[in-house]
Amino acid sequence: MKIDMHAHHFPRITREEAAALSADRGPWLRVDEGGKTGQIMRADRPFRPVYDSLWDPHARLAEMDAQGVDIQITCATPIMFGYEFAPEKVLPWAQRMNDLALEFCAAAPKRLVALAQVPLQDIDAACREASRAKATGHHGVQIGNHLGDRDLDDEGLVTFLQHCANENIPLLVHPWDMMGGNRMKQWMLPWLVAMPAETQLGILSLILSGAFERIPESLKICFAHGGGSFAFMLGRVDNAWKHRDIIRKDCPRLPSEYCKRFYVDSAVFDHGALRLLAEVMGTDRIMLGSDYPFPLGEQSIGKLVAEQPGFTDADKRAIYAGNAVEFFGLQSLVG
Numbered sequence: 001m002k003i004d005m006h007a008h009h010f011p012r013i014t015r016e017e018a019a020a021l022s023a024d025r026g027p028w029l030r031v032d033e034g035g036k037t038g039q040i041m042r043a044d045r046p047f048r049p050v051y052d053s054l055w056d057p058h059a060r061l062a063e064m065d066a067q068g069v070d071i072q073i074t075c076a077t078p079i080m081f082g083y084e085f086a087p088e089k090v091l092p093w094a095q096r097m098n099d100l101a102l103e104f105c106a107a108a109p110k111r112l113v114a115l116a117q118v119p120l121q122d123i124d125a126a127c128r129e130a131s132r133a134k135a136t137g138h139h140g141v142q143i144g145n146h147l148g149d150r151d152l153d154d155e156g157l158v159t160f161l162q163h164c165a166n167e168n169i170p171l172l173v174h175p176w177d178m179m180g181g182n183r184m185k186q187w188m189l190p191w192l193v194a195m196p197a198e199t200q201l202g203i204l205s206l207i208l209s210g211a212f213e214r215i216p217e218s219l220k221i222c223f224a225h226g227g228g229s230f231a232f233m234l235g236r237v238d239n240a241w242k243h244r245d246i247i248r249k250d251c252p253r254l255p256s257e258y259c260k261r262f263y264v265d266s267a268v269f270d271h272g273a274l275r276l277l278a279e280v281m282g283t284d285r286i287m288l289g290s291d292y293p294f295p296l297g298e299q300s301i302g303k304l305v306a307e308q309p310g311f312t313d314a315d316k317r318a319i320y321a322g323n324a325v326e327f328f329g330l331q332s333l334v335g
């Protein structure tokens, strides 16, 4: 059994629909003649070339079959979040995207599972939409790792996390809106340098602020891309906590003690990195995640885990499926 818990979709949103969100920045999908390829667009500007698995569930299922993926958990492409737009426009947008995600998954309800998106800039609306999405069939919510200058320790965002803990809504935190600005104009540096840092920042903002102390331990929260730079830099953070009181002031425990409060996916692309991740997080807190169907994802889904030196069969079963079944409550799909 192989469950890929980090995959994205993008519905066939027209330019007119996107304009209701924002005339000059609303994301939409331009499908090329023949229907096999296309572009994610912002107004008349191309954002990313894509192919039909991103919007066509039947093309996706054929690739899942070829890859031996039994179940895929799919969520919005982060450009769809809409956090930068007026809240009153983003709630109907998020609802529409969430309903379209369920339509996409309806092509194979036992194999395609959706995570919702929420209008995080309005915490009350985000909580309501997370609950509505759960009631309509979503298995959790994907959020970005920050909202402008507000990181996950922000009071409103902590309220949202508490809501998800109390309502048993699992969360995937995905980096987006990367730091670095004009210093990262080329070579996909925002994806290579800033994305891992964004994820590390998201995790550390929950740990060092003491937010984990205020959030119920029942919260199920997973960070994408193996937690970004977090695992490799954890020794530096623990050392800093021991030797500088300004790092201890809001965080009562050694930072590494909080690793048991969250999960990560397996998208690290390197056996040494995966070994470190397993040492830091434990194989019971890593879930197979590929970042499909994008070029920066794992192209042969699950190969890294399958060939990982030192992993037992039980480790591989847990990462491939067991951990995700528990995390997302998929028992009815695999029983």
Ligand SMILES: [Zn+2]
Residues within 6 Å of the ligand: 006, 008, 174, 224, 291
């Ligand atoms: Zn992703």
